[in-house]
Amino acid sequence: NLALPPLETYPDYNEALKEKECFTYKLGEEFIKAGKNWYGGGISNFG
Numbered sequence: 001n002l003a004l005p006p007l008e009t010y011p012d013y014n015e016a017l018k019e020k021e022c023f024t025y026k027l028g029e030e031f032i033k034a035g036k037n038w039y040g041g042g043i044s045n046f047g
Helices: 013-019 023-036
Strands: none
Touching: none
């Protein structure tokens, strides 16, 4: 059983928090949410 250190201890933790505020990160999150909701019309299939 491998125990990893807390995320806060990594040297790039604060940089990663800033990245979460970027438009592309938020856009990706919305695509993931829509993909999980495909049965409710989250992502349309244009094929």
